Amino acid sequence: MPTATSDADLARQAADEAGRVLLAVRERLAAEGRGGREIKDAGDRSAQEALAAFLAEHRPEDAVLSEEAADDPVRLTSRRVWIVDPLDGTREFSEVGGDGVPARTDWAVHVALWEDGELVAGAVAMPAAGTTYSTDPAPQRPEGAPDVVRLAVSRSRPPAFVTALAEELGAELVPMGSAGVKATSVLRDEADAYVHAGGQYEWDSAAPVAVARAAGLHTSRVDGSPLVYNRPDPTLPDLVVARPEVAERVLAAIARVAARPSDQTAPTPETAR
Numbered sequence: 440m441p442t443a444t445s446d447a448d449l450a451r452q453a454a455d456e457a458g459r460v461l462l463a464v465r466e467r468l469a470a471e472g473r474g475g476r477e478i479k480d481a482g483d484r485s486a487q488e489a490l491a492a493f494l495a496e497h498r499p500e501d502a503v504l505s506e507e508a509a510d511d512p513v514r515l516t517s518r519r520v521w522i523v524d525p526l527d528g529t530r531e532f533s534e535v536g537g538d539g540v541p542a543r544t545d546w547a548v549h550v551a552l553w554e555d556g557e558l559v560a561g562a563v564a565m566p567a568a569g570t571t572y573s574t575d576p577a578p579q580r581p582e583g584a585p586d587v588v589r590l591a592v593s594r595s596r597p598p599a600f601v602t603a604l605a606e607e608l609g610a611e612l613v614p615m616g617s618a619g620v621k622a623t624s625v626l627r628d629e630a631d632a633y634v635h636a637g638g639q640y641e642w643d644s645a646a647p648v649a650v651a652r653a654a655g656l657h658t659s660r661v662d663g664s665p666l667v668y669n670r671p672d673p674t675l676p677d678l679v680v681a682r683p684e685v686a687e688r689v690l691a692a693i694a695r696v697a698a699r700p701s702d703q704t705a706p707t708p709e710t711a712r
């Protein structure tokens with residue numbers, strides 16, 4: 440159905456729709472006493488179905504690259520490609536508390552639009568927190584330079600490189616799940632930067648990076664080079680999202696850690712591609 444809805448609004452609507460589905464699925468399965476694996480799988484599947492149906496209805500001409508769908512090579516010759524992660528922070532989504540009630544809010548739905556070489560719109564929904572960020576209207580960012588940098592880091596598998604970076608910077612680590620939650624934690628003033636290395640895919644960072652850029656945050660690879668999307672190989676193993684006031688400091692510290700000759704924690708040429 441053709442509409443006059445902007446791509447940014449559509450991204451937000453799509454992420455919110457998948458978020459509603461995810462909340463309902465999680466509540467139902469947790470009430471039935473199902474385990475983490477079942478909740479993960481049902482979440483991935485139902486959010487993928489919701490996003491695929493939504494995009495097919497509203498933007499039928501566009502290609503889609505999704506974590507949860509087979510990679511269709513048509514995206515490599517398409518002008519417009521939606522890059523989506525139906526459920527980011529799958530582990531946190533599936534965690535149920537001792538009382539049998541799911542409690543974690545650090546998981547997200549990512550919906551980004553790539554057009555002619557650039558990310559042009561996107562949304563990151565945090566359904567359990569009742570918050571959705573989109574590129575338009577752009578979120579506000581906190582301003583000012585902190586004395587002690589707070590680095591958002593994976594709560595389940597913090598990369599050794601980021602632990603070494605925190606020591607180099609004298610930074611505090613703030614653990615949480617989901618790449619989208621970590622990137623937007625800078626907007627919530629819970630962290631000043633999100634640095635990741637060692638493995639990720641385009642869908643993990645496309646929407647978070649689109650939203651972060653719209654808010655005026657620094658975004659790049661760990662070597663400072665630009666993040667490039669819709670490549671034949673969707674591997675995109677590292678990134679930096681940072682308040683502009685700390686970006687130079689963080690990138691300089693990353694370079695020092697990476698330059699340590701015997702440091703096994705530095706991103707290798709492969710992971711820092």
Ligand SMILES: Nc1ncnc2c1ncn2[C@@H]1O[C@H](COP(=O)(O)O)[C@@H](OP(=O)(O)O)[C@H]1O
Nearest residue numbers: 526527528529593596616617618637638639643
């Ligand atoms: N070394 C690695 N290799 C591949 N993917 C990784 C990774 N480290 C983190 N990720 C992905 O990045 C997202 C955020 O992870 P984390 O919360 O640990 O920081 C997760 O996405 P999914 O939940 O969509 O699988 C996770 O799978």
Ligand SMILES: [Mg+2]
Nearest residue numbers: 524527528643
């Ligand atoms: Mg992901």
